[in-house]
Amino acid sequence: MKLPEKIKEDYECGRISVHEYESKVFRFNKRQEFLEERAKEKQKNVMLRKRRIERDIENTRNTNEYLKYLEDECKRLGLNRKYKRREIATDVVQLVYEENIKKYGKLMCYLCNEPVKFGNDAVDHKIPVSRGGINDFDNLGITHSRCNSIKNSKTVEEYENYRDKNKE
Numbered sequence: 152m153k154l155p156e157k158i159k160e161d162y163e164c165g166r167i168s169v170h171e172y173e174s175k176v177f178r179f180n181k182r183q184e185f186l187e188e189r190a191k192e193k194q195k196n197v198m199l200r201k202r203r204i205e206r207d208i209e210n211t212r213n214t215n216e217y218l219k220y221l222e223d224e225c226k227r228l229g230l231n232r233k234y235k236r237r238e239i240a241t242d243v244v245q246l247v248y249e250e251n252i253k254k255y256g257k258l259m260c261y262l263c264n265e266p267v268k269f270g271n272d273a274v275d276h277k278i279p280v281s282r283g284g285i286n287d288f289d290n291l292g293i294t295h296s297r298c299n300s301i302k303n304s305k306t307v308e309e310y311e312n313y314r315d316k317n318k319e
C-alpha cells in the first residue's frame with residue numbers, strides 16, 4: 152500500500168505537522184481497507200450469481216434431458232406424445248411472484264414486510280445457494296433488492312439477528 156507522494160512531500164517540506172501527517176496516513180489506509188473490502192464483496196457477489204446461474208442452467212438441462220428421455224420412450228412404445236420443454240427456473244420464479252401478490256394484494260418484501268416497487272425487487276433464496284439452497288418454490292421469496300443484498304449469504308434467521316443487532 153503506497154502512500155500518495157503528495158502527503159509525503161507535504162510532510163517532508165514542513166507544510167503539515169507530524170500529527171496531520173499521521174492522521175492523513177491513517178485515513179488513507181482506512182480508505183484503502185474499505186475499498187479492498189468492497190471489491191472483495193463485489194467479487195464474491197459476482198461469483199455467487201454465476202454459481203446460481205450455472206445451477207439454473209444445470210437444472211433446466213436435467214429437465215430437458217428427462218423430457219427427451221420420456222419422448223424417446225413414448226416413440227419407442229408407438230405413442231405420439233409431445234412433452235413441452237419448460238424452463239423450470241423461470242416457471243418457479245413466476246409462481247413465487249404470483250403467490251406473493253395473491254397473498255398480500257400487492258408485491259411485498261418478505262424480509263421487511265414493506266411493499267416493493269417493480270424494478271426494486273429481487274428473488275431471494277431463503278437458504279442461500281452458497282449454503283446449499285435450491286431453486287425450489289419454498290426456498291424462494293420476493294424482497295427489495297436492498298434487503299436482498301443486505302441478507303446476502305445469511306439465512307433468514309441470521310439476517311433477522313443481524314438486522315435486530317444493527318437497529319439498536
Ligand SMILES: [Zn+2]
Pocket residue numbers: 260261262263264265294295298
Ligand atoms: Zn425489504
